[in-house]
Amino acid sequence: MASQFDVIILGGGPAGYVAAIRSAQLGMTTAVIERDKLGGVCVNIGCIPTKALLHSAYIAKLLREAKEFGVEAGSVKTDYGVAMQRSRRVSDQNSKGVEFLMKKNKVTVVKGSGVLQTGRRVKVGSDTYEARTAVIIATGSRVKGLPQIGLEINKTTVISSDEALFLEKAPATLAIIGAGAVGMEFADIFSAFGTTVTLIEALPRILPLEDVEASDALAKSYKKRGIEVIAGAKVKKGTPAKDKVTLEIETNGATRKIEAAAVLMAAGRAVNVEDIGLAECGVQVTERGFIKVDAGLQTSAPGYYAIGDVAGPPMLAHKGMREGVTVTELIAGKKPHAIRYDNVPSVTYCHPEVASIGLTEDQCKERKLEYVAGRFPFSANGRARGTGETEGFVKILRDKKYGEILGAHIVGGHASEIIHELAVARENEYTVEEVELAIHAHPTMSEAVAQAALDSLGRVVDM
Amino acid sequence: MATKVFMEALSPTMEEGRLVKWHKREGDVVKAGETLAEVETDKAIMDLVARADGVLRQVAVTEGQTVPVGNVVAVIAAPGETVGPAAQAPAPAPAGKGEGGGATPAPTRAAPTAPAIVVADATRVKASPLAKRIATESGVDLKLVTGSGPGGRVVKRDLEHAATRPVAAMPAPAPIAPFPLPSSPLPVPRSGAPYEDVPLTQIRKTIAKRLATSLGPIPHFFLTTEVDMERAGEARDALNRQLGDRGKVSFNDVIVKATALALTKHRACNAWFQDDHIRYWNEVHIGMAVAVEDGLITPVIRHADLKALLEIGGEARDLAEKARNRRLQPSEYTGATFSVSNLGMFEIDQFTAVINPPEAGIIAVGSIAPKPVVWDGQVVPRRRMRITMSCDHRVIDGATGAAFLKTLKEMLENPLAMLL
Numbered sequence: 001m002a003s004q005f006d007v008i009i010l011g012g013g014p015a016g017y018v019a020a021i022r023s024a025q026l027g028m029t030t031a032v033i034e035r036d037k038l039g040g041v042c043v044n045i046g047c048i049p050t051k052a053l054l055h056s057a058y059i060a061k062l063l064r065e066a067k068e069f070g071v072e073a074g075s076v077k078t079d080y081g082v083a084m085q086r087s088r089r090v091s092d093q094n095s096k097g098v099e100f101l102m103k104k105n106k107v108t109v110v111k112g113s114g115v116l117q118t119g120r121r122v123k124v125g126s127d128t129y130e131a132r133t134a135v136i137i138a139t140g141s142r143v144k145g146l147p148q149i150g151l152e153i154n155k156t157t158v159i160s161s162d163e164a165l166f167l168e169k170a171p172a173t174l175a176i177i178g179a180g181a182v183g184m185e186f187a188d189i190f191s192a193f194g195t196t197v198t199l200i201e202a203l204p205r206i207l208p209l210e211d212v213e214a215s216d217a218l219a220k221s222y223k224k225r226g227i228e229v230i231a232g233a234k235v236k237k238g239t240p241a242k243d244k245v246t247l248e249i250e251t252n253g254a255t256r257k258i259e260a261a262a263v264l265m266a267a268g269r270a271v272n273v274e275d276i277g278l279a280e281c282g283v284q285v286t287e288r289g290f291i292k293v294d295a296g297l298q299t300s301a302p303g304y305y306a307i308g309d310v311a312g313p314p315m316l317a318h319k320g321m322r323e324g325v326t327v328t329e330l331i332a333g334k335k336p337h338a339i340r341y342d343n344v345p346s347v348t349y350c351h352p353e354v355a356s357i358g359l360t361e362d363q364c365k366e367r368k369l370e371y372v373a374g375r376f377p378f379s380a381n382g383r384a385r386g387t388g389e390t391e392g393f394v395k396i397l398r399d400k401k402y403g404e405i406l407g408a409h410i411v412g413g414h415a416s417e418i419i420h421e422l423a424v425a426r427e428n429e430y431t432v433e434e435v436e437l438a439i440h441a442h443p444t445m446s447e448a449v450a451q452a453a454l455d456s457l458g459r460v461v462d463m
Numbered sequence: 464m465a466t467k468v469f470m471e472a473l474s475p476t477m478e479e480g481r482l483v484k485w486h487k488r489e490g491d492v493v494k495a496g497e498t499l500a501e502v503e504t505d506k507a508i509m510d511l512v513a514r515a516d517g518v519l520r521q522v523a524v525t526e527g528q529t530v531p532v533g534n535v536v537a538v539i540a541a542p543g544e545t546v547g548p549a550a551q552a553p554a555p556a557p558a559g560k561g562e563g564g565g566a567t568p569a570p571t572r573a574a575p576t577a578p579a580i581v582v583a584d585a586t587r588v589k590a591s592p593l594a595k596r597i598a599t600e601s602g603v604d605l606k607l608v609t610g611s612g613p614g615g616r617v618v619k620r621d622l623e624h625a626a627t628r629p630v631a632a633m634p635a636p637a638p639i640a641p642f643p644l645p646s647s648p649l650p651v652p653r654s655g656a657p658y659e660d661v662p663l664t665q666i667r668k669t670i671a672k673r674l675a676t677s678l679g680p681i682p683h684f685f686l687t688t689e690v691d692m693e694r695a696g697e698a699r700d701a702l703n704r705q706l707g708d709r710g711k712v713s714f715n716d717v718i719v720k721a722t723a724l725a726l727t728k729h730r731a732c733n734a735w736f737q738d739d740h741i742r743y744w745n746e747v748h749i750g751m752a753v754a755v756e757d758g759l760i761t762p763v764i765r766h767a768d769l770k771a772l773l774e775i776g777g778e779a780r781d782l783a784e785k786a787r788n789r790r791l792q793p794s795e796y797t798g799a800t801f802s803v804s805n806l807g808m809f810e811i812d813q814f815t816a817v818i819n820p821p822e823a824g825i826i827a828v829g830s831i832a833p834k835p836v837v838w839d840g841q842v843v844p845r846r847r848m849r850i851t852m853s854c855d856h857r858v859i860d861g862a863t864g865a866a867f868l869k870t871l872k873e874m875l876e877n878p879l880a881m882l883l
Contacts, residue, residue, distance in 0.1 A: 337613055402596045404619070429591030429618055 005031045007331060008122050008131040009138055010114045010276065013040020015308030015320030016138035017098050022325045024105035026332040028133065032107055033114035033124055038098040039091075040140050042317040048094050049165050050185050052087035054349050057192030061351065065388065080170040080193045087165065116277035120303045123277075134303055134331045137283070137291060138320070139272040141309035145265050151177070151238035157245045158238070158263050161186065170195045175247055175260035177235055178267030179206035181348040184218065186264055188350040191227050198228040198258055200249060202267070205231045207348060211360040211409040213395060218411065221352060221391055238263060271310045286312070295338075297327045305331070319344045343426050347416040352391045355419035358407035358426060361397055370400040374432070374456025378412045380463050381451075382443040389413030389445075394452040396422070396432060403431030403457075414445050421449055432456050465544060466515035468537040470530050473502060473509040481529040482536065483508055487519045493539060500536070515539045588669075590617035597622050604796075606666050607755065607789040615663070666758040677817045681736075682856040685815050686864050690875045692831050692846040698878045702772070709773075714848075715751075715805055716776040718828055721874040722803055723747045723767035724881050729867035733800050734858050735821035741858055742821075750799030750819060751779060753786045760786050761819055763799045807831060813849040823858035826871075827851040848875075 007023045009016045012034030023030040037044050056078075063076045102109050112124040120131040143160035145153040155163050161182055170193035176183045179201035191197045199206065199222065205215040206222075206229055219229050233251040240263075247258045271289055278285065282301040284292045290313075291299055291306040298305050305327050308320030322339055329336040348354040364371045377393045378384035392412030399406055408422040425435050432453040440450045447462075454460045470480050480502040487499050498510040499519065513519075517539040524536040588605040590598070594617045598605045603622055610617035663671070677683075695717055702712050726733040726747050735742040747768040750761035762782035764775055785791045804816040805828040816827035829849040836845050850871070854864040874880045 401600065402593060404593050429593035431592050431596060434592050 003031075003127070004130050004132055005029045005108065006131065006133045007031075007136065007328065008033065008114075008120075008129055008134075009136045010116070010122060011040065011138035011140055011272075011308070012038040012098070012102075012109065013138060013140045013308060013320070014042045014317040015140070015324045016040070016136070017101070017324075018321040019136055019138065019307060019324030019328050020107045021101055021105050023328040023331070024107050026328060026334075028328070028332060030105075030107045031110055031129060032102065033110045033112065033122060033129070035111070035113040037095045038102065038109065039095040041142070043094045043098065044091050045162050045165055047317055049087040049091045050161070050189070051349055052090040053083055053165075053189045054185060054351070056083035056086070057189045058351060060192045069388070078170075078193045080190075081168040083193070084165065084167060114276065116281045116283070116304070118281055131303070134305055136324075136327060136331075137276070137278075137299070137304065137306040137310055138308045138324070139276060139310050140320075141269040141271045141315055143265060144268055144270040146177070146235070146238070146267070149235060149237055150240070151235070151245075151263060151265060153265060154240060157240045157243065157261070158265065160265050164264055171261040172196065173260040174198070174262050174264060175200060175245070175258055176264045176266055177247075178202075178265070179229070179231065180209070180266065181207075181346075183264070183266035184348050184350045184354075186266060187222065187227055191222075191225060196226070196228075198230065198260060200233050200235060200247075200258075201229075201231045202234060203231065207354060209346065209360075210348075210354055210356055211395065211407070212362060213393070214354050214356065214409050214411050217352070217392055218350070218354060269309070269315060273310060296330050297323060314341075314344055314346065316344060316346070340427065343423065345419050345423050347419065349416060352389070352412050353415035354409075354411050355415040356407065356409045357419060357423050358405065359397060360407060360409070361395075364397055364406055369406060371397050371406055372400050372456050373397050374452045374454065374460070376448045376451040376455055376460065376463065378445065378448055381445060381448045383445050383447070384413065386443070387413065394418070394448040396435075396449075396452045396456050398432045398453075398456045403433055404429070405432060405435070408449075408452075410449075412445065412448075418446055418449060421446060465520070465541070466517065466539045467535045468499060468511070468513070468539060470502070470524075470532050470534050470536050471511060472532045473511070479529050479531045480511075482511075482524045482526055484526055485522065487513075489519055489522050491519050492542070493517060493519050511536070513539060517541050517544075588617065589615060591619065593619050594622055602790055602792055604789055604791050604793070606669050607758075607760070607791075609757075615668075666755070666760070670758050673819070674817050677820050681818055681820060683815075683818060683853050684856055684861065684864075685851055685853055686861070686868055687813060687849060687851040688868050688872055690848045690850060690872050691836070692848045692875065695875050695878055696831070696846050706773070710776065712772045712776055713779075714807070714831060715803075715828075716772050716779065717878070718805070718826075718850075718875070719749050719751065719764060719767055719775050719779065719803055720770070720772055721871055721878075721881060722801065722826055723749055723764075725867055725871040725874055726801055727768050728870055729863070731863045732824050732854075732859055732867045734823045735800070736823055736855055736858050737821060741823075744800040746800065748798055748800045750796075750802035750822070750825075751782065752802065752804040752816070753783045755786050755789075760791065760796050761799060761802055762786055762791055762796050765798075801825070803828060807848070813851055815851050816853050818853050818855055820855075823855040824864070824867075825853045827853065 006028035007030045009020050009032045012032045016032055017038060020030050020032045042048060060076060060078050063073045066073050110124050114122045114124045116135065117123055120135050122129045122135060143162060145151055145158065151158050153160050164186055170190050173196045174190050175198045176187050177200050179199050183199060184207060187197045187199045201208065206219055207215045222229050230251060233249045235247055235249050237248040239246045244259055244261055245263045247263065249256055249258060273285055273289060273291060281304060283304050284300040286292050291310045293299055293306050293311050297307055297311065307323035307327050309315040311323065326336045326339055343357060345355060345357045361373060374396045375393055379390040384390050389412060395409040396405060397407040398404065405422060405426050410418055436450050436453040440447045451460055451462055473480065483501040483503050485500045487493055493499065493513045494516050495513050497513050499513050500511045501508050502511045519537055520540045521538045524530055530536060589610060590605050591612065597619060605617050608617050608621050611621050612618035699712050699714065699717060730743050733744045733747055746766060749764045749767040751764060752759055752761050764778050767775060782795060799822060801822055802819050802825040804825060806814055807828055807830040810830050813829045814827050816825045818825050827850065831846050831848040833844040834847045835842050836847065838845060852864055852868055
């Protein structure tokens with residue numbers, strides 16, 4: 001006799017654990033199957049520990065600049081091992097927090113690797129669990145290497161974020177392949193801990209999914225602090241040796257060699273769809289390897305749902321969390337508000353931070369939209385001057401006719417926090433005028449948002 | 464958990480109630496739905512029933528006492544439960560005084576009173592700022608759009624749908640009858656769900672609110688008369704022959720024109736009730752009820768008394784078309800001084816229409832059909848039509864309405880009288 005639950009969730013990452021809590025709140029008996037630690041990549045080897053390390057990097061940066069602010073801290077010494085240990089404690093606290101939430105909401109946690117069976121059943125080892133209503137697949141994703149060019153992750157000289165997060169020492173030199181969020185953040189971290197960093201991106205600019213102006217601002221900032229940024233570069237070959245890796249890269253038709261103590265692979269992730277019984281249950285995947293879902297997040301097999309990274313991009317924890325809430329409400333027969341996938345904020349927590357929502361200026365052009373761009377630099381913002389965070393800007397793209405906020409891009413201190421004003425605005429279809437009409441406290445970084453909105457209307461005050 | 468027993472609004476207009484008789488005594492076991500007491504409202508003696516199972520405790524109101532709606536009159540506790548001090552029995556309240564029992568904590572939840580209906584709110588539309596801007600710029604009437612956002616809010620996507628709605632799907636405008644057949648929800652197979660909940664569209668909500676402010680609060684009365692339409696019919700036929708390709712005059716155009724002209728002679732019926740005053744209009748603007756998909760709206764033919772029949776006809780068709788395509792501007796459906804509702808094309812003999820406030824009257828027009836009538840001492844077939852006027856008695860008295868109707872009848876029976 002199989003143990004029965006109303007809802008069984010495969011995977012206890014951000015999408016899965018949020019789905020579990022909402023499911024329990026809705027009165028359904030719920031089980032989560034997790035092979036590793038609760039909280040998934042995000043809590044254990046992703047979002048959370050990197051934010052801890054980035055803050056260590058930020059403190060190092062502050063101390064180096066402290067003299068200018070009238071504070072002498074002597075010579076600044078950094079120890080990646082200590083920072084790493086602290087980041088582990090932060091992750092563990094968060095993972096325990098998720099464990100507590102499971103208990104509090106009476107969610108059963110099954111440790112082990114689950115394999116889907118037909119009839120909404122999941123096998124874990126020799127035990128079988130049966131879902132009366134739904135099975136939710138939330139198995140997430142993992143980093144991938146580039147074995148085809150000799151760069152298979154060997155965990156010593158060719159590493160991924162999984163290893164980088166557990167290093168005892170920062171390497172002397174590091175080549176990072178991929179300048180998306182992960183590559184950008186590790187470049188920031190290791191550079192602050194004394195590593196000579198080379199950042200290599202295949203596409204023509206770093207942070208390729210962000211607005212061109214954001215990419216340019218970050219390239220400038222990174223170069224200024226001694227990070228070598230090579231965009232539009234193809235890695236032809238990687239040759240790992242005992243304590244170094246030689247990379248052969250091609251940029252602008254020329255080939256050059258780069259040597260580094262380690263290579264960090266930060267280009268792309270693979271979804272975890274293997275060995276979980278998808279095909280046996282009739283769960284289809286897309287050409288790109290994601291699980292195929294309909295508008296209600298149900299897979300091609302009735303009663304089987306998929307959320308989070310496995311269900312398709314953007315592969316972001318907060319997108320998965322929202323899907324976790326929505327899918328359980330749908331399963332419980334409620335009518336949740338449809339997820340607006342065009343309104344998922346994207347944040348890179350390097351310094352300066354990069355946050356965006358909606359369309360980039362290039363996308364506006366591609367779609368032949370009539371738009372007006374409003375900008376405001378933090379160098380003209382009083383608060384930013386006071387804290388010395390004058391790098392960056394707020395840029396708002398508005399529809400020319402109706403003032404709809406088509407996209408917003410922020411580079412600067414606390415961009416990750418400031419962006420939400422624009423997320424709320426877009427979710428509620430406020431135009432730039434409503435954003436500007438809301439009184440912004442003075443002096444704050446957020447004033448730059450109101451000023452950028454005003455600039456798009458041709459009425460900027462502070463510039 | 465103790466449950467408070469409130470003085471409930473047992474009639475829509477009840478503000479306070481006199482406790483006539485307790486059916487249960489303190490300590491009695493009560494069941495949800497059982498009568499606790501008899502209460503005299505402004506209209507009748509009604510039962511106050513228990514909303515929870517338990518034991519009646521702390522009867523706070525004595526027989527004969529009057530308390531405002533929303534005040535606590537007793538507490539129902541679980542058996543054996545001691546009720547905390549917060550729910551202590553208040554001192555008996557002096558009858559009719561605002562706050563009731565001095566020690567009674569104000570009820571934290573809203574008392575079950577009838578919601579006040581505010582006319583000004585009736586046309587309020589929930590829409591995002593962006594949707595409002597798009598609607599203003601593109602001339603879409605938000606009241607006619609079904610909102611798909613949170614709480615039925617109209618969002619951008621709804622307007623995109625409204626704009627791309629194929630025009631062919633609209634009922635083609637009939638040349639004579641300006642009303643399309645209203646659509647009703649599609650029939651579903653018998654094996655399907657027993658019912659379907661369809662959220663109210665904005666227009667449906669507005670209709671609900673507007674009409675509830677009409678037939679309820681407005682003291683309606685109705686006057687019916689039968690009009691001989693033979694001569695009007697002959698005149699119309701003659702005009703149409705003369706016009707040829709240049710247009711057509713419909714009975715509806717004749718009725719709108721006659722109504723407008725009759726109103727110029729009976730200003731007492733061309734008026735708005737405005738709470739503390741009556742506005743008698745010197746201009747005549749006729750509201751014309753038009754059925755649209757999912758509701759109705761009354762576009763306005765302005766200065767109908769001054770317009771030629773062809774002008775009225777052209778405008779009526781134009782407005783009806785716009786209404787069905789959801790393109791009416793607010794200025795095109797507000798400001799009527801009197802309305803006409805015509806269900807003649809549906810073969811309705813006679814009906815009563817609901818006044819569209821603040822207007823004081825509306826004419827309901829039935830079908831025109833040949834009937835045997837006594838004419839010059841002979842029984843002959845003649846085209847006849849019944850019209851019923853709904854009057855707001857606060858503005859129009861019986862004789863006033865009857866005098867207007869007589870003028871209208873004369874004009875229709877003898878179209879030349881319109882020239883008088």
